Amino acid sequence: MPRNQQIVLDNRPHGEAVASNFKLVVADTPELKDGEVLVRHHFLSLDPYMRGRMNESKSYAASQALGEVMIGGTVGEVAESKHPKYAVGDKVVGMGGWQEYSVVNAEQPGALRKVDTTHVPLSHYLGAVGMPGVTAWYGLVKIIAPKAGDTVVVSAATGAVGSAFAALAKARGCRAVGIAGGADKCKYAVDELGFDACIDYKQHSDVKAMSKALKEACPNGIDGYFENVGGWIMDAVMLRMNAFSRIALCGMIAGYDGAPLPMANPALMLINRMKVEGFIVSEHMEVWPEALKELGTLVGTGKLRPRETIAHGIAAAPEAFLGLLKGKNFGKQLVKLI
Amino acid sequence: MPRNQQIVLDNRPHGEAVASNFKLVVADTPELKDGEVLVRHHFLSLDPYMRGRMNESKSYAASQALGEVMIGGTVGEVAESKHPKYAVGDKVVGMGGWQEYSVVNAEQPGALRKVDTTHVPLSHYLGAVGMPGVTAWYGLVKIIAPKAGDTVVVSAATGAVGSAFAALAKARGCRAVGIAGGADKCKYAVDELGFDACIDYKQHSDVKAMSKALKEACPNGIDGYFENVGGWIMDAVMLRMNAFSRIALCGMIAGYDGAPLPMANPALMLINRMKVEGFIVSEHMEVWPEALKELGTLVGTGKLRPRETIAHGIAAAPEAFLGLLKGKNFGKQLVKLI
Known part of the structure; x- marks a missing residue:
């Protein structure tokens, strides 16, 4: 059986997550039982939600167990x-974890899904035509509507x-x-992603400056906001x-590392009769087929050309993940494994 | 024509509202034109939303003009x-303002509504079977659901x-x-209003103590919250x-007087996939008939026996209103005018 390099969660972060929270181990892949499939991973997805799983404290999902594969x-x-x-x-997408191979019980509903790479590159099934894409779809279509x-x-x-x-x-x-961090990201957002405008938060780094920049970029005000960060930008x-x-409300990345970030003026929710809704896309599996269909078409027709930042080799995953939490990636953060 | 005592907004509050923001004036009621009705007010309703109208600043409704009847x-x-x-x-309910008489253009839709006092006392059309009752109905039925x-x-x-x-x-x-302020209010809430439990915030006057009291009163957690105050209780x-x-989200009374009150941990909205919605009941006139029917039946059958705090005479309105903002009233705050 092939040798399988894995990253396990060794210990929980105190405050900021660090590389030593993770440990690289090597295991043999076990013999397959009936109904099982051995998958060789080509790409691993790194996503902000993983930071929440590293904590013991209450989050929207179960904690990641210590000593187990992330x-x-x-x-x-x-x-x-x-x-x-x-x-x-067969090309497949699943939740294989931070390792080179996974053994999957293919009988389990949703554990593995075959994908077609004719028009959509395999890696995009972790991004635009995967969980992040459906996340955008749910927030826009079902909440912002x-x-x-x-x-x-x-x-x-x-x-x-x-x-x-x-x-x-x-x-x-x-x-x-x-809203993005850096002139290069903002240029890319407008030139390649189709945004009508993009505000560099590094150039407008407090509430007053950001609010002024938003007024210019949104002359008719804002009808819907998809929140990935929280804090002063919100x-x-x-x-x-x-x-x-x-x-x-999809992400509060700025708050994962410690003290809760307050909201300065919640009365605005009343004054403007707003609706604010938190969600996690894996709890809305009913929308995935419709969302993936639209997203696959957007990618297949070139209307959505997502960028990727690729780290190489499973050993590079922890540093790439820590970089993601700091916004060092440019587009979808992946780890290429073969 | 009868002599009409009125309270006008004389000047806007700086911070806390005070009695000198108001002025008592006397006017004659004008001759009626065709289509108009002269109403002699029996009761004036005092409500927290009026504090918001006293400000120049952006609120969910237009400011109250200076020199005009509140x-x-x-x-x-x-x-x-x-x-x-x-x-x-005829007994009628309307928006007559802080005065003894009002002249109403009865052609204007919604300006005046005839009410039946056979089973429901007239004053309750300002409370349980009026705007506050429909407010409770909308928040419970349409948002908390x-x-x-x-x-x-x-x-x-x-x-x-x-x-x-x-x-x-x-x-x-x-x-x-x-949640109410004082042992007498809490006893009344349970004994008379049908609450299963009531927490005295004066006995649990910080987030930690209140949270502990809520845990005891809500052993299965909280599925819906109707917010009238904001701040640390929220x-x-x-x-x-x-x-x-x-x-x-219906009221943020604690924040009306000055600096915005922050929300300590907005990430909880994400962690618990909550929905938070601000509303103002006058923007949902379509629910009023259904809501008023249910509320009228609850009052008529004695299942809802609301308490009233009554000030006497239009000159008493400002002090009664300031008391309401401090929670000095017990039940619906009214001013009896005849």
Whole structure:
């Protein structure tokens, strides 16, 4: 059986996550039982939600157990199969975790999904045509529910979620405005992702400056906001939200590392009769087929051309993940394993 | 024409509202034109939203103009009529403002509504069977949307909104828990209003103590919260909210007087996939008939027996209003005018 390098969670972070929270170990892959499939991972997905799983404290999902392989989405190829529906060479997406191989009970509903790489590159099933894409779709379509002409804003605009958000919003006739860190990311957001405007938060680094920049970028105010970061950026956006506006609350990356970040003026939710809704996309599996279909078409027709930042080899995963938490990635952060 | 004592807004508050913001003036009531009705007010309603109208700053409604009669709900009796649908002696509810008489253009839709005082005392059309009752109904039925067995919590529990909330929640098979200030109010909430429990915030006067008291009163957590106050009480409630819980945001009375009150841990909205929605009941006129019908039946059958605090004479309105903002009232605050 092949030798399988794995990253396990060795200990929990105190405050900021660090590389020594993780440990590289090597295991043999076990013999397959009937109904099981051995998947060789081509790409591992790194996503902000993983930081929440590293904590013992209450989060929206169970904690990652110590000493076990870090969870994570993977795409790869069937290397061995004892399941009649999977053949060697099939391309599959699953939750294989931070390791080179995984053994999957293919009988379990949703554990493994075959994908077609004719029009969509395999790695995109971890991004635009995967969980991050569906996340953008759910927040935009089901919570913000914009009409044509609405102005919608997304933070972390050039990430996997933000990229998909722009394409989905433009397809609905919205004005799409991004918030990202750095002139290069903002240029990319407008030139490549289709945003109508993008604000560099490093150039507008307090509530007042950001709020002023938002006023210029959103002359008719903001009807919908997709929140990936929280903190002062959210405070600034709230100052520009229109009556009856909606916020899809998806990430609070700035708050993962320690003390809760307050919201400066929650009374704005009342004054503007806003709706704010938190969600986690894995609890809305019913929308995935419709969302993936639209996202696959957007990618297949070139209307959504997501960028990827690729680290190489499983050993590189911890540093790449820590970089993601600091916004060092540019587009979807992946680890290429073969 | 009768002499009409009025309270006008003389100047805007800086920080806390004070009696000298108001001025008592006397005017003659004008001659009626065709289609107009002269109403003699029996009761004036005092409500927390009026504080927001006193500010120049952006609120969910237009500012009250200086030098004009303070707005407010009124019930009374038709004293003269030049409208075929209204006869002298008819009991009516309207927005007559802080004055003894008002001249109403009865052609204007919604300006005046005849009410039946056979089973419901006239004053209750300003409370349980009026705007505050419909406010409770909308927040509970349309935003919290509880199922039987859910635990729902309301702050300012013995006020006009809280009282109606309890009756409506019990009618839906919920566990209803109130938050109020003082042992007498809490006893009344449980003994008379039907709350299953009521927490005295004066006895649990910080987030930690309130959160502990809520844990005891809500052993299955909180599924829905109707917010009338904001600030630290909301922070404490949020610590006990269940996954997929809902907050109907109706009042932020604690924040009206100056600096915005922050929300300590907005990430809880994400962690618990909550929905938080601000609303103002006058923007949802479509629900009023259904809501008023249920509320009228609850009052008529004795299932909702709201308490009133009554000030006497229009000159007493400013002090009664300032007392309301400090929670000195016990139940619906009214001013009796004849």
